[in-house]
Amino acid sequence: MLPSDDLAIVPWYMSDLQYQAFRESAIDRDDFFPTYLQWVDAAMEHEYQSGKRGIIITRIRMDFQDFQRWCIERGYQNDYRGRCTYAERRAQAILGS
Numbered sequence: 001m002l003p004s005d006d007l008a009i010v011p012w013y014m015s016d017l018q019y020q021a022f023r024e025s026a027i028d029r030d031d032f033f034p035t036y037l038q039w040v041d042a043a044m045e046h047e048y049q050s051g052k053r054g055i056i057i058t059r060i061r062m063d064f065q066d067f068q069r070w071c072i073e074r075g076y077q078n079d080y081r082g083r084c085t086y087a088e089r090r091a092q093a094i095l096g097s
Contacts, residue, residue: 012059
């Protein structure tokens with residue numbers, strides 16, 4: 001089922017604490033919004049705009065400790081590629097592949 005032009009997987013940080021843990025340890029930390037609230041605002045606007053174009057958004061909860069373990073086991077880093085791959089793999093496990 002994944003990937004699809006009509007479906008977007010969005011890594012979703014459930015709290016300021018989780019967001020800051022990802023941000024502070026990220027290789028690409030400069031690409032993060034400075035605050036969790038700024039990120040939430042931007043993410044929700046992205047969802048709204050995507051929905052207007054008929055794209056289904058699937059939020060994938062990001063858990064920092066689980067992500068760290070996943071990275072070590074699979075040789076990924078906390079960067080854009082690692083976070084997106086983690087979210088996509090979790091989506092596949094939840095939604096089916």
